[in-house]
Amino acid sequence: MGTTINRVPQRRRPRVLVLGVGFAGYHCLRELERRLPADAAELVAVNPADYMLYVPLLPEVSAGVLDPRRVAVPLRNTLQRTRLLLGEARDIDTRDRTCTMVDADGQPHQLGWDRLVVTCGAVTRLLSVPGVAEHAKGFKSIAESIYLRDHVLRQLELAAMTDDPAERAARMTFVAVGAGYTGTEVVAQGELLTREALQHHPELRHDEVRWVLVDVAPRVLPNLDERLSGPALKVLRERGVDVRLETTVTEVTATHVRLSDGSDIPARTTVWCVGVRPDPLVDALGLPTRKGRVEVDRRLAVPGRADIFAAGDAAAVPDPAKPDEPTPMTAQHAQRQGRLAGRNVAASLGHGVSGRYRYRERGFVVDLGGGQAVANPFHVPISGRLAWVVARGYHLLALPSGRARVAADWLLGGVGRRPLVQFGLVPERGVTLSETDRLPQVEAR
Ligand SMILES: Cc1cc2nc3c(=O)[nH]c(=O)nc-3n(C[C@H](O)[C@H](O)[C@H](O)COP(=O)(O)OP(=O)(O)OC[C@H]3O[C@@H](n4cnc5c(N)ncnc54)[C@H](O)[C@@H]3O)c2cc1C
Incomplete structure (x- = not known):
């Protein structure tokens, strides 16, 4: 038998439900915590893990350079006002505004929501x-x-x-x-x-x-x-x-x-x-899609639904630089879109004003290890040791927490052998x- 987690009639504050806490979901929640007064809304997130995975550093985990915990940003330590429910969202009823999630024990729970943010990312293609x-x-x-x-x-x-x-x-x-x-x-x-x-x-x-x-x-x-x-x-x-x-x-x-x-x-x-394709949860939403991603406008809202937002790999956000294309599936876009989704959800609840998605390309870094990388910060292509320093600096800045530990692993890696x-x-x-x-x-x- 499933349980109902505070179904709609018993709630006083509107509930914002975020599905998936990766780059987009995490930054959306951080923004919501920052913008919304505590009594303005209840923030609830569903995610299978109690951490946000900093995916770009995974190759360093498999190479034995970084401890796996370094790429796992702990949600309970870093999200102060979000109620985190560990499990997977399965069914979403966009008419009744409910979501069925399944917890780690396989038990279903039903949740009501007033604002839904879909940030469930992608799976391997x-x-x-x-x-x-x-x-x-x-x-x-x-x-x-x-x-x-x-x-x-x-x-x-x-x-x-x-x-x-x-x-x-x-x-x-x-x-x-x-x-x-x-x-x-x-x-x-x-x-x-x-x-x-x-x-x-x-x-x-x-x-x-x-x-x-x-x-x-x-x-x-x-x-x-x-x-x-x-x-x-x-x-x-x-x-x-x-x-x-x-x-x-x-x-x-x-x-x-x-x-x-x-x-x-x-x-x-x-x-x-x-490569990847949008998470199968997108199909379960029954919302219009583009290239398998939830179709949204530049305010990240589903057309005709001011209460449903999507961001990151799961969302087809029109690319301001190429209007006929959705933005590429990258952590940088997911992070920026997550922030904007947080801002726009807050605005939809009467706090602040909403914005449209725009960005300035800051370039990309590819760390090849051993003091080698390629990067194009602000469109200037660089390679070798300089690019490597830029790549590591970029990741340190982009990591939401645990920077000192990552830096320590890198420093120690420079003087010792990696543990085999x-x-x-x-x-x-x-x-x-x-x-x-x-x-x-x-x-x-
Ligand atoms: C190995 C690797 C290296 C990469 N390197 C880079 C890089 O250097 N730079 C870059 O810009 N991009 C990089 N990317 C791409 C980048 O990681 C993604 O674009 C980014 O993670 C997308 O963010 P997101 O929030 O949309 O999804 P994700 O970060 O994937 O987060 C989605 C979250 O939703 C959860 N979820 C899924 N289904 C459900 C469900 N049904 N219910 C609840 N939760 C659910 C997932 O478990 C996850 O926690 C890399 C990707 C990989 C795989």
Whole structure:
């Protein structure tokens, strides 16, 4: 039997319900806490975890540079007036203004709301490539990044124990699919991890670790400034990464990756970094969508519904720079839109004035580890150590909390070796993509 959490008639203050506390949801709640007097509204958020994940630093977690807790911004410590309900929103009735959420025990609860903010983000996008859902590893959560690090280190342990050269080569081959910022960083940081780990495996001194990066696009970082692609490719190639551009994956098995150029790569590791699609919750809303994202106007409100707002990856916010396109799915847009959603929700309750979405592109940073990065702060392309300093400075500024601890990890990492340990928290049988991201969401290519 489900419970009802203060259904509408018993409430005095209007309730603002935020679904999903990632970049957009977190900054929306911070803004609401700042703008609304305590008696103006009840702030309620539903999220599966009690932290906001700072996703851009996940590649450093999988590479053993950062402790996983560094990328988890604790919600109970940083949101003062928000009632956080741990669980997943499942059904939303936009006519009766109710939401059914399921808690960690699988129990349903029903919530009423007066303002709804949809900030449930995105999930990994699977293409209809045979074997991906079963054999590829995703890269979007702390569990997946710890699992990847454990798995990579375990492959080296297993390679060191076998006398079969073919098995050894396959265990020492790591394939990443998708050369956007995720795949590029995973490969660049992963290569540094395995290089350091190899120093502790004298049995493997005559063998080579092979990292392969595959993308259908003609350049790495295809969605970013072209001037970042060349320097990033150079760093990858200098590290011996086998970059296959204009190439697609046709099949993934437990032991092989098959490519459209006819090659068949024996490998026990395939990391799937091809991109994301809006969270399945968006479909459950029954609201108009664009490219699978909730359609909103530049005030982030659903057309015809002054009580429903959406922001971040889940929302199709018209891009002021390209009016026919929604803004790209990036943390920067999600953060800014979250803030604006908070402001506009507050305005809809009579506090302040609403605004339209506009932004100034501040550029992008891609940290390749080992003192290398590419970045284009304010449209000036830079690479190498300067870009690396800019990238780290950017993340320190963008992190909502725990900056000192991240800086300490980085400083200590500069003088010591990274800890090469596996925690085995995730069984080797795996976190498959089909388990981590809710299916069905396979798309035709
Ligand atoms: C590995 C990686 C690296 C990245 N690096 C960068 C980068 O360097 N720079 C950059 O700009 N962007 C980067 N991105 C993209 C960026 O992380 C996203 O664009 C950003 O997180 C989107 O913010 P959001 O708030 O829309 O969604 P999210 O941050 O994904 O948050 C969504 C939240 O909603 C929750 N949720 C989902 N479904 C439900 C439900 N049914 N009920 C309740 N809660 C739900 C989720 O658990 C999550 O907490 C990266 C992405 C990845 C995967």
